[in-house]
Amino acid sequence: MNVQMMNDLAVHDLSIETVDGPIVSDVSLSLGKGRPLTLLGESGSGKSLVAQAIMGNLPAGVRASGRVLFKGRDLLAEPAAERRRRWGRSIGLLPQEPWLALDPTMRVGPQVGEIHRYVKGMTANDSGAATRQNLAEVSLSSAEALFPFQISGGMGQRAAIAMAHAGDTELLIADEPTKGLDAELRDSVAARLKHEVETGRLLLTITHDVAVARALGGTVGVMLGGRLVEYGPAETLFAEPQHAYTKALLAAEPSRWARKTRATPGKTVVTAQGLEKRYGDRVLFSGFDIEIAAGEIVSVVGPSGCGKTTIGNILLGLTKPDAGAVVRDAELSPLRFQKLYQDPPAAFAPHQKVRKGLKDLARLHGKDWTEIEVLCDRLRLQSALLDRLPGQVSGGELQRFALARALLLDPAFLFADEATSRLDPVSQQDVITLLHEIVRETGLAVLLVTHDRDLAEKVSTRLIELGGAHR
Numbered sequence: 001m002n003v004q005m006m007n008d009l010a011v012h013d014l015s016i017e018t019v020d021g022p023i024v025s026d027v028s029l030s031l032g033k034g035r036p037l038t039l040l041g042e043s044g045s046g047k048s049l050v051a052q053a054i055m056g057n058l059p060a061g062v063r064a065s066g067r068v069l070f071k072g073r074d075l076l077a078e079p080a081a082e083r084r085r086r087w088g089r090s091i092g093l094l095p096q097e098p099w100l101a102l103d104p105t106m107r108v109g110p111q112v113g114e115i116h117r118y119v120k121g122m123t124a125n126d127s128g129a130a131t132r133q134n135l136a137e138v139s140l141s142s143a144e145a146l147f148p149f150q151i152s153g154g155m156g157q158r159a160a161i162a163m164a165h166a167g168d169t170e171l172l173i174a175d176e177p178t179k180g181l182d183a184e185l186r187d188s189v190a191a192r193l194k195h196e197v198e199t200g201r202l203l204l205t206i207t208h209d210v211a212v213a214r215a216l217g218g219t220v221g222v223m224l225g226g227r228l229v230e231y232g233p234a235e236t237l238f239a240e241p242q243h244a245y246t247k248a249l250l251a252a253e254p255s256r257w258a259r260k261t262r263a264t265p266g267k268t269v270v271t272a273q274g275l276e277k278r279y280g281d282r283v284l285f286s287g288f289d290i291e292i293a294a295g296e297i298v299s300v301v302g303p304s305g306c307g308k309t310t311i312g313n314i315l316l317g318l319t320k321p322d323a324g325a326v327v328r329d330a331e332l333s334p335l336r337f338q339k340l341y342q343d344p345p346a347a348f349a350p351h352q353k354v355r356k357g358l359k360d361l362a363r364l365h366g367k368d369w370t371e372i373e374v375l376c377d378r379l380r381l382q383s384a385l386l387d388r389l390p391g392q393v394s395g396g397e398l399q400r401f402a403l404a405r406a407l408l409l410d411p412a413f414l415f416a417d418e419a420t421s422r423l424d425p426v427s428q429q430d431v432i433t434l435l436h437e438i439v440r441e442t443g444l445a446v447l448l449v450t451h452d453r454d455l456a457e458k459v460s461t462r463l464i465e466l467g468g469a470h471r
Contacts, residue, residue, distance in 0.1 A: 008031055008032045008033060008070070008071065008171075008202050009030065009031040009032075009054070009068075009069070009070050009171060009202060009204070010029075010030045010031075010067075010068075010069040011027060011028055011029050011030070011050070011054070011066070011067070011068050011069075012028050012066055012067040012068075012069070013026050013027075013028055013065075013066040013067070014026070014027040014028070014050065014053060014064060014065075014066040014067075014068065015027075015064070015065050015066055016046070016049050016050075016053055016058065016062060016063070016064050016065075016226075017062070017063055017065075018061055018062050018063075019061065020384070022226065023046060023049065023062075023226050024046040024049050024050060024053075024226040024227075025226050025227050026066075026227070026228075027046075027050055027066075027223075027227070027228050028228070029219075029221055029228065029231065031171075031202050031203075031204055031219075032202070033197075033200055033201075033202060034197065034198075034200075035197075035218045035219060036193070036194070036197050036203040036204075036205060036216050036217070036218035036219070037203070037204050037205070037218060037219045037220075037221065038204075038205045038206075038207060038212070038213045038216050038218065038219070038220050038221070038234070039051075039204070039205070039206050039207070039220075039221050039222075039223055040207060040208065040210065040213045040220055040221070040222050040223070040249070040424075041208065041222055041223035041224055041245075041249075041424060042208065042224065042249075042396070042423075042424040042426055042427050043208065043394045043395065043396020043397050043399075043400075043422060043423055043424060043427055044385075044393070044394045044396065044397050045223040045224050045225060045226065046223055046225075046226040046227075047175075047206045047207075047223050048096060048175055048176075048206055048394065049062070050206075050223075051093070051173045051175055051204065051206050053068065053076075054068050054070075054075065054091070054173065054204070055083075055087070055091060055093055055173065056075060056076075056078070056080065056083035056084070056086075057087075057093075059391065059392055064076055070090075070091070070171065071170075088115070088119055088167050088169065089119065089167075089169060090169055090170045090171065091169055091170070091171045091173070092164055092167040092168075092169035092171070092172050092173070093164070093172075093173045093175065094160055094161060094163075094164040094172065094173065094174040094175060094177050095160065095175055096175040096176045096179075096206070096395050097343065097345055097395060098153075098156040098157050098159065098160035100345055101160050101163075102148040102156060102159060102160065103148070104147065104148050104149060105147075106147070107144070107145050107146060107147055108135070108140065108143050108144055108145075108146055108147075108148070108151070108159050109131055109132075109135065109144035109145060111159070111163060112131045112134050112135060112159070112162050112163050112166050113127050113128060113130075113131040114127075115163060115166040115167055116130045116131060116166060119167065120168075130166065131144070131166070132144070134162040134163075134165055134166050135159075135162050137162065137165065137192065138158040138159075138161050138162050138165075138188075138189070138192070139158065139185070139188075140155060140158050140159060140162060142282075143155055143159065150279070151305065152304055152305045152308075152309060153304075153309070153342040153343055153417075153418065154181050154182070154185065154303075154304025154305060154451070155304055155305045157177070157178075157179065157181060157304075158181075158185070158189075158304070161177060161189060161192070165192070165196070168201075169201070170201065170202060171201070171202040171203075171204070172193075172196060172201055172202065172203050172204070173204045173205075173206070174193060174203065174204070174205045174206065174207075175206040176206060176207055176208070176395070176422070177189055177193065177205065177207070177212075178190065178207065178209055178212050179208075179209070179395075179421045179422055181304055181451055182301075182302070182303045182304055182451040183211075183451070183452075183453065184303065185303065185304055186209070186211065186212065186451075187215065190211075190212050190215040190216055191215070193205065193216060194215070194216060194217075197216075197218070203216075203218075208396070208422070208423060208424035208425070208427075210238075210249065210250060210253055210425060211253075213234065213238075214234065214238060216234070217234045217235070218233075218234055219231070219232065219233060219234065220232065220233075220234045220237050220238075222237070222243060222245065222246045222249070224243075224245045229243045229245055229246070230242055230243040230245075230246050238250065245426075248426055249424065249425055249426055250425075252424075252425035252426045252428070252429045253425050253454075254425070254428070254429075254452055254454035254455040254458055255454040257429065257454075257455075257458045258458070259457075259458050260436050260458060260459045262461050263295040263296075263439065263440055263461075264295065265293035265294065265295055265296045265461065266293055266294035266295050266443055267293060267294050267329070268291055268292070268293045268294075268329070269292055269293060269294055269328070269329050269332070269412055269413045269445040270291075270292050270315050270326065270327070270328045270329065270337075270413055270445070271290070271291040271292070271326070271327050272288070272289065272290050272291075272314065272315060272321075272324060272325065272326040272327070273289050273324055273325060274287055274288070274289065274323060274324035274325065275287075275288040275289070275290075275311065275314060275321045275323070275324035275326075276288070276321060276322045276323035276324055277307060277310050277314070277319070277321055277322055278322050284306065284307030284310055285306075285307045285310075285311070285466060286323070288311065288324070288466075290311070290315070290464065292315075292413065292445045292446075292447055293445060294412070294443040294444070294445050295439060295440070295443045295444070295445070295461075296439075296445055296446065296461040296462070297435075297436070297439060297446040297448055297459055297460050297461050298445075298446070298447055298448070298460060298461060298462050298463075298464065299447075299448040299449070299450055299456035299459070299460040299462070299463045299464065300312075300447065300448070300449050300450075300464045300465075300466055301450060301451065301452075301453050301456050301463065301464070301465050301466070302465055302466035304451070306466045307466060308417075308449040308466055309342060309417050309449060311447075311449075311466070312339070312415035312417055312447050312449055313339075313415075314326060315328075315413075315415065315447065316337055316339055316413075316415055317334075317337075318339070328413075329412070332412050332413075335365075335409060336409070336410065336411050336412040336413065337411065337412070337413045337415075338406040338409055338411040338413070338414050338415070339406070339414075339415045339417065340399075340402055340403055340406050340414060340415065340416045340417060340419050341402065341417060342417040342418040342421070342449075344390070344395060344398040344399045344401075344402050344422070345390060345391070345395075345398065347402055348390040348398065348401075348402070349390070350389065350390055350391060351389065352389070352390075353386070353387055353388060353389055354385065354386050354387075354388060354389075354390065354393070354401055355386035355387055357405075358372050358386070358401075358404075358405060358408075361405060361408065361409075362408065365408075365409060367408055367409075371408060372404065372408060375404040375407055375408065376401075376404055378434050379400040379401075379403065379404055379430070379431065379434065380400075380427065380430060381397060381400055381401060381404070385397055385401075394422075395422040396422040396423045396424070396427060398422075399419070399420075399421075399422045399423065400423075400427075400431065403416075403419065403431065403435075407438060410442070411444060412443075412444065412445060413444075413445045413446075413447070414444060414445070414446050414447070415446075415447045415449070416435070416446055416447065416448045416449065417449045418449060418450060418451065419431065419435070419448065419450070420432060420450070420452075420455070421450070421451065421452075428455070432455065432459055435459075436459060448460065
């Protein structure tokens with residue numbers, strides 16, 4: 001694919017491979033001031049690997065070839081120590097998994113503040129003022145004194161965004177900057193990124209969210225199977241897509257889905273009345289009632305940090321409410337109440353290959369390995385991925401492995417916390433279709449927490465807006 005190169009960042013014929021063969025092939029792209037570049041595509045297509053190659057932060061055993069020219073210097077030819085000196089100074093990364101990027105032992109404010117204090121050399125007073133401004137810009141002023149484990153996934157994402165803004169690097173690589181955020185926050189983050197471009201920063205965004213790519217404009221590259229299959233101005237690409245995958249990606253946005261048929265609810269699986277949860281002086285919710293029956297998909301929507309995840313955790317018994325009561329079907333084993341976590345890396349042992357974890361689970365619960373193979377096939381997970389560590393597969397692939405693991409245990413109730421926030425529209429539609437099929441086949445009861453109202457309205461038996469009305 002011929003790509004016109006500009007002077008600030010130019011990637012020529014970038015290929016990335018492991019001992020098993022190539023995983024990214026012949027990617028060429030360019031980036032200049034005033035025109036952001038967005039890489040769009042499905043989970044596992046190689047988008048994040050391109051970003052890691054530019055950063056010089058590829059996983060062990062992964063090698064890059066080609067040229068990556070930044071301000072005329074070939075980054076691939078630089079020694080590792082010299083490339084690391086660029087991190088946080090001339091090249092900044094907003095990582096895909098804030099859960100892994102934030103220090104769990106430090107409060108949010110000091111984590112942002114140390115960038116101003118120790119990278120930029122500000123005084124304590126000036127760094128404090130700059131930190132408060134960074135947090136206010138992403139609506140996190142109230143979280144300055146909180147630890148990462150005390151905030152929601154979406155709030156963690158915004159904390160990482162505040163840290164990236166604080167770095168004020170020449171080049172900002174934003175890897176899935178809006179996953180897990182509601183539409184309002186997603187749009188505000190996209191607007192903030194556009195502002196960074198207007199102030200002269202180079203911006204490379206990795207995303208599966210078509211709405212974000214549209215909002216950022218500039219140039220868009222579509223990746224599939226490790227290759228750049230379409231590349232051009234955003235306005236042209238979205239109006240007249242040429243590649244079949246690009247057309248499928250746009251057609252699979254939840255707003256274009258047909259509404260799923262609703263099954264007749266069966267026996268009540270879990271119910272709660274009068275739930276209340278407080279954190280200090282802050283009341284997340286009060287007087288909250290919910291009932292979920294077999295064969296239902298009940299969705300809870302609402303802004304990041306409003307307590308959606310907390311409700312699911314209370315229903316599972318993982319969190320105690322400050323008031324109210326939960327009743328679960330007494331005939332069901334606790335094992336049949338399962339959770340799909342919002343941050344997949346938190347749910348996998350980092351030094352254990354995916355296959356080993358799934359085999360241990362199958363052996364412990366007397367499941368046949370063929371059941372796992374069937375689930376992986378339905379979730380479009382290649383068997384080669386099983387022999388990788390969790391950190392060596394994409395976030396979307398890891399989320400689908402988490403879903404396969406939960407479904408293997410034949411749950412009667414599944415709390416799916418942002419189950420598709422890491423998936424591109426095509427993969428998201430596949431996963432939701434599979435989940436809907438399993439609900440119809442088995443009578444599974446699902447509590448779906450999502451930031452995507454379009455998705456919730458198309459698949460839910462009932463939709464609950466936290467702090468709003470039940471529909």
